[in-house]
Amino acid sequence: MTTMLDQDRYGVLTEPATLTIARLLPGPVERVWTYLTDGDLRRQWLAAGAMEEKAGAPVELVWRNDELTDPPGERPDGFGNEHRMLCEVVAIDAPRLLSISWGSTGGVTFTLDERGDEVLLTIVHERIEDPEVRLNVSAGWHAHLDVLEARMCGTNAAPHWDNWTRLRTEYAERLFG
Numbered sequence: 774m775t776t777m778l779d780q781d782r783y784g785v786l787t788e789p790a791t792l793t794i795a796r797l798l799p800g801p802v803e804r805v806w807t808y809l810t811d812g813d814l815r816r817q818w819l820a821a822g823a824m825e826e827k828a829g830a831p832v833e834l835v836w837r838n839d840e841l842t843d844p845p846g847e848r849p850d851g852f853g854n855e856h857r858m859l860c861e862v863v864a865i866d867a868p869r870l871l872s873i874s875w876g877s878t879g880g881v882t883f884t885l886d887e888r889g890d891e892v893l894l895t896i897v898h899e900r901i902e903d904p905e906v907r908l909n910v911s912a913g914w915h916a917h918l919d920v921l922e923a924r925m926c927g928t929n930a931a932p933h934w935d936n937w938t939r940l941r942t943e944y945a946e947r948l949f950g
Contacts, residue, residue: 782918783947784911790902791879792911795895796918798925802885805892806868808921809883817841818921820858830862832873838933841920846932878906894918908948912941 784794798805808814812823818841820834836856839845848854863880864872872882879900886893896914901907916937923930930936 782915783944784896784914786907786948787897788899790900790907792898792901792907792914793895794911794914794918795893796922797888797891797893798922800887800890800892802868802887802892805885805894805925808925809871810867817924819917824862826862826865826867828862828864832860832862834858834860838937841917841933842930844932846935847938848934849938878902878910904949908941908944911944911948912937915940915944 782794782796784792787793808818810824810826812821815821815824816835816837820836822832822834824830824832834857836858837854838852838856839848839854858876860876861874862871863874864870864882868885870882870884872880875881875898878898881899882897884895884897886895896918898910898914901910916933919936920930920933
């Protein structure tokens with residue numbers, strides 16, 4: 774994990790269809806946790822949606838990526854101004870671990886590990902079998918984490934869609950070379 778953080782901020786395939794991406798964020802751990810579980814804070818970097826913090830609870834995630842940065846950048850063809858997905862909390866151990874179902878893939882697990890004044894957020898997105906979906910998801914997590922990091926540090930993120938488009942090209946080279 775240290776190598777991944779030292780060399781770059783890109784996700785890696787830790788299994789053929791599993792993406793792992795990590796980001797060191799300003800703490801404390803409870804602050805990062807609220808950005809994962811509070812729908813209003815999560816909306817600022819990923820997707821809105823109320824979340825009851827218990828296993829089995831349904832969660833409807835609502836993406837409005839045009840609202841993440843100002844300006845939002847140029848939305849790629851084929852993407853609408855809103856996307857919704859019904860998920861479920863699979864496992865939760867506040868404020869360290871959150872696993873949720875994720876559409877047609879094997880689910881997403883967020884783990885938080887304190888590192889002094891910082892928190893290592895690791896996201897593992899399992900069983901992304903379709904290579905095109907894997908490419909979009911890889912660029913997506915990276916771009917969304919860029920927004921989260923900017924929000925938590927009080928800085929401005931690059932226009933979301935432009936960043937996602939650039940990252941998608943870079944991930945295509947990294948993952949499929």
